[in-house]
Amino acid sequence: MKKEDLKALLEDMSIEEKIGQLVQIPGFFLEGESITTGPAAEMGFSPEEIYSAGSTLSVFGRDKIKKIQDEFIKHHPHHIPLLFMGDIINGYKSIFPIPLAQGCSFDPDLVMRLASMAAREASVSGLTVNFSPMVDLVRDPRWGRVMESTGEDSYLNSVLAEAIVKGYQGDNIADHEKMAACVKHFAAYGAPVAGRDYTGVELSERTLRDDYLPSYKAAVDTGCELVMTSFNTIDRIPASANTKLMRDILRGEWEFDGVLISDWAAVSELVNHGIAKDDKEAATLAMRAGVDIDMCTPVYIKNLGNLINEGIISETMLDEAVLRVLNLKNKLGLFENPYHFSEDTKEEEVILCSEHRALCREAAEKSMVLLKNKESILPITDPDKKIAFIGPYVSEKHIFGAWSLLGDEKDVISVEEGVKNLKLKNKITFSKGCGRLDERYELYSFRGLESEEKTDEQRALEQAVKEAGDADIVVLMLGEHPGMSGEAGSRGDIRLLRKQRKLFKEIYNVNKNIVTLVFNGRPLDIKGIVNRSKAVIDAWFPGIEGGNAVARMLFGLCSPEGRLSMSFPYCVGQIPVHYDSFSTGRMYDGDKTNRFQSRYLDIPNEPLFEFGYGLSYTEFEYSDLTLSKNEMSKSVENDTITASVTLKNVGDRDGCETVQLYIRDMAGSVVRPLKKLKGFKKVNLKAGEETKVYFEINTQMLKFTDINMNYSAEPGTFRVFVGGSSSTDEYCEFELL
């Protein structure tokens, strides 16, 4: 439809119809037999209101969507199609590793291909908008939603946000296999006080701008069509009523002209927050702040009409919001083809096709992180070794993250199956050892819990101990239940559950050759397990091909290359712990006799494993870090310095290294972080091979929010670090003039 036609359509719509476009109704309203008696009626929506809605969410399946759309268009006064939205966070049915694990791949191309695959499966099934990417910067592993983020670093998150948006949207969202992306949760949802979901966020404006906002901006700059507000407050103002965030920064500074949608019920929650006295005031505040769509409450539909009649909200403001929604529908091509998908592409040919499964496996392999490998116990290459696979994850199929709404266990390869697929000569046993959950957690209803079979704990333990005693190597497969992370999945104690720790202890008593694999949705407090294991791999929630990927990793058919996208704390007391912390007036210099320094008396300052850390089956050596010159000038346009380093694979296996560039601004008008990631490159090297790796440094990379709140680079000394993790201490310096 042409722009003029869209405007004409808008002019022809009644106020009620226009308001309808700003209302999102839950999918279950439309799925029942009758909307006059179903849940919609219970929530007070009349049939006319339902048939004026602009969008819905969480309806899955092409036939169902087509039926609903046909029915809907028939009833709608202007036959305007619905937008079908959904949360396709780590795959539609071809489920791949959770976003935090994808962050560990440090591989934007892979992440883009994954997003593209997810969009392909989701859009052939009728979805048009994806509530992803979630790019909230995360520093607190107690918060369950860290699994949905790509991690603790603003640069990595920004690069991956761009990759995901490109993967979903391609060049044209009208393409049958593309969909519109919705970046969330704007803003700073990843910093809830004490890691408890839905609590407030306390950040200085400088921290917000320098650390938390860049990844949302990266998505917006890539052309992301929608933005979702967050549940939290910022500076004591709920994000969903935050004019500064949305009108000033998002629409003003960043010139975002797409659709802004609230998070689920976040508009009505303005009343719970205590900043609106009733729904009417909540609608006023959200509209004024710029929220176009009210997700799943009757607040807009019941109040906007009166607010316009009373002149509290102008019709111009309403029209602007409606036009943005219509514009999105138009860009998706829905006025020409309301189903978006092409009749020629069949769901059954696309979903879970072999190409998609292969990509899921590649992603699982590239995102696992080898945390320890003493005596090179891994990979296991000796066919004479007897191996006991023990633990609740050995034959578990529920190994996808909390948001895998369409994930189906029947499509999953368990570790046991993955190992059997390799047809090894080794003598191998498999046993469960214990259940996944403690009673305390069983109180909560988790998806997948229904199928959690009860374990005879005593028998399972005895059998496991016996098998461990007879084996040369024990592979212990432990972890969290996927329901323990994700939304409303905060934990105060992030150790493995008691029964799993007990299992570990009993096994350790009979066999010290332990390789531990952890399945998890967050960095865990696992120092006890790490200390007593010979090797540890973090497998995260790897998705449908997880079992194949784990088996191939253990037996050396692929080599670990993941790097942590979020630090593992030494213990909960250290949280939040992240690599880009600041200088203090009393930095700890390692002198334990000097009490008055910034340190804990009982634990180290350093995390258990830092951001960017991860081992390989081979070893890499860095040398000759050099800068092309030692001065760069702000006044010379496009001035750059090239940092180079020699990287050599000094081990006896081929491998892939993630070379990381960090910069430290030695003195600024405000305190500067000790290090900031500014670039990374993945380099594949054969055993013995060496190469030069180059990074270009420009003034843009040196900018921050200065003392006057300007985004600028200040003259002075900069330290350039290049190495294999954020703890690298090899550096060179240059002056910015």
Ligand code: BGC
């Ligand atoms: C979550 C969002 C999600 C929305 C729709 C909310 O509870 O916070 O991330 O997109 O539900 O499912």
